[in-house]
Amino acid sequence: MSYVSTVKKSTIPSGGWSDLWKQEDYWAMWLGLTIVLLAIAFWSNGYNFTNWIVINIPNYSDYSTVLSYLSSHKTTLLTLYLFFLLLFSIAVKALTGEVKLFLVGFTFLFLLSVLVSAWGSWDVMKRYNVETPLLALVVGLVISNLLKIPYWLSTALQTQFYIKLGIVLMGASLPFTLIVRAGSTAFAQATIIAIATFLTIYWTGTRVFALDKRFAATLAAGGSICGVSASIAIGGAVKAEKQHVSIAISLVILWSIIMIFILPLAIKALHIPPGPAGAWIGTSEFADAPGMAAAAAINEQAIKTFTLMKVVGRDIFIGIWCFIMAFISVTRWDKKYSGTKPNALDVWIRFPKFVLGFLVASIIITFLAASANVVTSKAIDNYIINPIIELRNWAFIFTFLSIGLTSRLKELASVGWKPFAAFTAGVLVNIPLGYLLSVVIMGNYWITVK
């Protein structure tokens, strides 16, 4: 995780309109909506480009089958590669400027993604339930924990960027009415679990392990609200130490990776249907990208219910949580920073902007579908939504590989036993409570969400 850039950058002023092209969240939104609008433009002008560039490797038992498939789709693969490279390079140019290094790194990542996708379609993998997302993660983990990842490759391992793009594209396959309807249920359910988990980690951290209150709050936010985003947001709001925020991030990543393997196994062992399974992953996983990996190991319905629970039910409320914690920090804990008061505007500042792209993509497709007849509606499915889902799946494969390739387990585990134990206490509350609410109590509801 400690890649070294040779470029020394000085601090640039924050805020203003430049956030629109200097923040990863906005770029995920711009690129995601560009893909959605391109798909609509191609379809309405009678071109089948978006269907043509997507590759969906078929299941096979004999390697010659996949080799001949890839060989006959060389041009398509090259076009898909160039399509992603062009879009991502524009964003990277604005975000880091390291386009040349990204070009080399992304080429490697794309080739590895094709290899993993091909390997994941092998019937032996299917037989042993090694789904492509898990395979991508394992391949990434093996490489990063055995070899030193060069800096040029690390420039392309943009886990957050890929998952945010994937989530914006996800919006195109979820009707807006479903987001509104299921979103309120997801919020209620996620809030119960988040509060219980937050209080468990905070109480265990401060009372049992005598951790600093700010540190405990940062850990608790990561374990309950929405993972790394919550840890860094609350860490800033309560003015936690930089090292404490790093520890909280490491614990979130460590437990997220463990959960990618545990949750799908538990779901299969307990024969939980995909809808409730996705909702359970949505409350139990700590970060978007690992959660998506676990949900993608189940099926498309699980991806949908996971997204509704995690993104709509949890992520978008991070600003409100920050405001509350900042208020508690300056009014209840100590007066060291009494000159700094929480500001309601921070609720907007903390809002994950890529979620706007997710909602806009959903609204666009919902309006388009609502104005269509039966024949056109089927064409929208075939020529717009399905190709977007395939492109989204590629973004997810880049995400899962990036998770593995950036996670050095030895470094993640070097956080000290006290914070680990406090965080684990939260996991022990979060998982069973999530199961109880998502599967036992609300299971019948989540089964119907498709």
Add this chain to the structure above:
Amino acid sequence: MRQDNEICIQRIRFFFHFFEKGNWLPSEKPPLDDIIKVKKVSSKAVRNLNKFLTSRLERIATMMELLTEAHDDWAITGKKDYILMETETYDFNDSIKILQEQGFDASEFNLKVEYTRKWGIL
């Protein structure tokens, strides 16, 4: 956790407001109270504002000098009613310590701390 294993970036932002000093003591009165939305503004009120601003701006300038002497990587932006100093390469505890050692307390500045992932971190 090793220092080189830190996986977040800390951005600190000092807001030095010209007309406010954060918390007013019970014996103090904000000088703008006698000017804004007052029907007959007195010359005394303007002189009070002058005194306050002279002292306030001098203290802001001193805080700026202390911070820039301690660290050279600051983005300093002038706004209509405040100066914003921000950096991603200097810890907020060190900054506060320097100011407090020179007699400045938390009511004289507004400090915000923000963390972001290092680019590429999950």
